Amino acid sequence: MIFTAWAMLAVLGVYFWTGVMAGYARVKYGVPAPSMEGPAAFHSAQRVQANTLEQLPIVIVPLWLCATYLGDAWAAAGGLLWCVGRIAYALGYYRDPARREIGFVLGMVASALLIGGTVVGLLMH
Template sequence: MKHKIMPPTVTGPPEFERTFRAHQNSIESYSIFLVVLWISGIFCNEVLAALGGLLYIVGREMYFTGYIRESKKRLPGFYLVLCALLFLTVTATIGIIQSFLSKYLNTRLL
């Protein structure tokens, strides 16, 4: 054990607390990521969804490693994750609208 912190204690040296917060934040945002990734891949385009997923993973790694070093160094990764989630949300929305229009109105958006 690197920091000698016994469970269930979640306080300790600053590096441990930043690591713990980064881990918790990653867990909290993972469910949103999975939902928009799958919807984007199913309803819009698998390649675009994979690209958005890759951006998310790279951004999450940048966020996590930056946060462990110093709180302010998490921002580039945070913005990349935010852009990836926004991209996946937009493609998922376009895919759902396109699916609705195609099925019920016999028209194509794109």
């Protein structure tokens, strides 16, 4: 499951990047911790990080289940698609929150494919 392990590291890398971007926004816009009050750009960075955290359980669990029951390459592909979706989501949200949809949809499709792949793999066993 080496490909899945690399995809898992990519998932964590995306999450780490969103956390760094949220911290950078806090410094850039002078929003001292623990305050959450600041300009819209600060709120966007915070929401991207929080939304990404909220998505982790629905990608990490099916990522490993899919790898176990369907196959390493399938799971890794789903994990990497999720990363592409979350990066697109973040970049869209940073520009304009209304531009986040395509990334959100890609991430959700990736999670759905991982869940579906797990079901297929379980049925094949």
